[in-house]
Amino acid sequence: MSSSSSTRSHSEIFEKIPVHVFATPTAAARELAAEVRQLIEYRKAEGRNAVLGLATGSTPVPFYRELIRLHREEGLSFQNVITFNLDEYYGLAPEHPESYARFMAEQLFNHIDIPNENIHIPSGQVPGNQVFVHCREYEEAIEKAGGIDLQILGIGRTGHIGFNEPGSSKESLTRRITLDRITRQDAAGDFRGEQNVPHFAITMGVGTILRGRKLALMAWGENKAGIVARAVEGSVTDTVSASFLQEHPDARFFVDQGAASELVRFKLPWLVGPASWSPAESMRAVCWLSKKLGRPVLKLVDEDYNENGLSDLLSEQGPAYQLNIRIFNRLQNTITGWPGGKPHEDDTYRPERAKPYPKQCLVFSPEPQDAVVAMAGTMERLQDQGNHVYLANLTSGSLRVSDSEADKFAGTLNELAISTDESAAWLPQKAYADEVLRILAEKGEVGEDPELLRRLKALILRGESRDAAQAIHIASSEVSFLDLPFYEKGRYRRFKTTEEDVVAVASLLRQQRPNQIYLTGHSSDPSSVSAMTFSIVMQALQQCMGEDWRSACSIWIYSGKEKPFAPHEIDMAVPMSPTQMERKQRALGRFQQLTSLEVQAPDRDRATARHYDDLGLAQYEAIECFQRWRAA
Known part of the structure; x- marks a missing residue:
């Protein structure tokens, strides 16, 4: 467990890792970037390099933009910085639009003054019989640099850090791994279809990550809230590799309010201290109790509230029968078959007003x-x-839209033109189809879609x-x-x-x-x-x-x-x-x-x-x- 856990407030007693909650991802990124700046300048004063572990994906983008701002506007130099990226898709060339090498260049490295020789990213093209050696050399390079001072992390929906999918052990090192189905689903948009997402990646292992002196994990949005809560408040398990951070002496989570929403202090605040029983909080508590006990709202009794940490709610708004009726009616009033409002009807208890009609x-x-x-x-x-x-x-x-859909359309148009008479009326359509097919053939899976193809x-x-x-x-x-x-x-x-x-x-x-x-x-x-x-x-x-x-x-x-x-x-x-x-x-x-x-x-x-x-x-x-x- 983190050494700083003793400084957390009573409301955070369920959290086994310190979690810093910010109003926006930008605010969180600024605080973490300021910490990186201190590290870089401290190491520079010592005449040493600062060694950073870096992550990819959408999560660290605000953080990288803040680092770029510090470089451009406040003169922060990265000359004494060495970086090691967590992972790379296996099978992708560095110039591929979705390779992490290209991502890092476009999102950070091309905009700061870090020496090229100080940048380390696993290769996605190392031959299969050389993967083990490549991964061992990556570990050795980290050790030669003095170890990672601060490792930046994101978290996937499976709870993975890097590409350490469920089942990754605490001792795992840099290696090739098979990507989980959910991970590939999440990347489907980037690759224009789940079928195009690589099946393998090379990733730092959990053990490699845990050797970092400091770890900082970022997460944004309600879609990450459930897995953040499991990693922070659940048991340490290899089914959620981020949960291993609980055993690190200096690991922290930087999250926005959405990503924090499933933590007990936000989701069930009455379990960690006095709650303010607003209508919304009362609704949340009664729905939670009903689900926990597996009984409808109208069948809850006083003992149910008292025995499950809701005695304050009961004393303030009870007895149970009256409280149940109020919550049940509020739930019932959310249901409507008239989302635009029902004309000429009393709309006092309807979600949407009756007038104007039509809307x-x-x-x-x-x-x-x-x-x-x-x-x-x-x-x-x-x-x-x-x-x-x-x-x-x-x-x-x-x-x-996948290339195959464009290919199908152009091919059909071409066949139609060929099967029709050779009149000049079809020449523009055939020329268009031929141009689409030529672009698809020339660009391959690596090339960017030119305007004509994106328009199609x-x-x-x-x-x-x-x-x-x-x-x-x-x-x-x-x-x-x-x-x-x-x-x-x-x-x-x-x-x-x-x-x-x-x-x-x-x-x-x-x-x-x-x-x-x-x-x-x-x-x-x-x-x-x-x-x-x-x-x-x-x-x-x-x-x-x-x-x-x-x-x-x-x-x-x-x-x-x-x-x-x-x-x-x-x-x-x-x-x-x-x-x-x-x-x-x-x-x-x-x-x-x-x-x-x-x-x-x-x-x-x-x-x-x-x-x-x-x-x-x-x-x-x-x-x-x-x-x-x-x-x-």
Whole structure:
């Protein structure tokens, strides 16, 4: 256990590793970067090198940007820094768009003054019969440099650090490893399909990592909250390699509020001290108790509260019968078959107001599949109940489309041109198809998609998006594609938004003047498409503040595909019948590039319905759920 555990507050008693929680990833990155600066300057004063272990992926991007800022604006030099990266995909050349060698060059090394000879990254191309020797030499290079002073880490959904998948032992060293299915699913977007993700990687071992003098693990967003809690509060186990950090003398977690949300001090604060029994906290506590005991809310009794750390809640808001009734009614009031509000009805206890009717409903989808995955049934119901639904795809989604889809399209067009008469009318189409096929052949899997190819992939996804919309009764004319510049000019984990993006969304808002807005991404990893588009929409809404439509516009958040809302987090629950679920699945079937998580969306909708059933509410086939946006 960390040596600094004795300094933690009473509220942190369940945490076996110090966890520093920040309002934003940027704030966390700044504090960690300041610590790195102190290390570099201290070692420089000693006439020695500072040795850093570095991580890849989206998590450390804010940290690397802060290091670059310190170099450019405050003169921090990296001349005396030696780095060792945690891992690299096996089989990828350094110039491959998704290699970690290229990632590090683009995200950090090309922007600072570190000597090239001081940079160490495992090779993804070492021949198979030389992998063992290469890994041993990597260990020896770390030892020769004096060992790692500070190791930067991220954490995967399986709890891996580096690529130390479940089953990695505490003593493991640098080696080649087979990637877990979940890890490959998470990387599917980067590689335009799970089938293209490498099956192997070379990674520092857990033992290699634990030899670092200091360890700092970063995690952002609610999607990482569950695994952070397991690593910090659970038992030490090789099924969660990050849990081994509990046994390190100087390991710390740097997390934002989303990633900290499953820790006991935030999730179950009444177990670590006095709680403030707000309506939201009371709802959370009663739902937790119901789930823990496996009994519906209305069957909980006084002893259940007293014996499970909720005596304060009972004394303040009890007896149990009255408290149960209040919570049950609040849960029941979240359920509505009228997500746009039921016209000419009392809306006192309904999630959405009755007026105006019909409503102008603007649904923002970060990539074209996202809104259909999360709320196809709700969009269909809004439309069928007389509201006007406008689906705005914020990005083209072209990065999701595989080369094979473009090849199939171009090949079909070519065959059609050849099988038709040789008239001049078909010459432009054949020339276009030939050019696409030539680009695909020349670029291979390593090359970047030129504009012509990205545009074709965008058009393929546009067709799928319109087909999916029609399956839920939304006309093609009510589907738009903003193709925001940050996406069209970037790649996953390398996006940078500009004012141009915000202006485009603000223009659409003023055109639509919506009564309802649906969007997602409020708690996602900050470098993800959903988080970046959420920020863009919020900035655009701020620009529209004061306009007559803005104050009367309700904003609803739909959950991301990785982490659905729990019942106590839901403000509006829209039930679906078996027939509606069939239509949602047909709409999802229009997309050819869905990830495993997206395909499983109907199962998550059914799981939400089971949660409501377990709490004692009506049984439904499935439920799509939403939170009312409450600005901080």
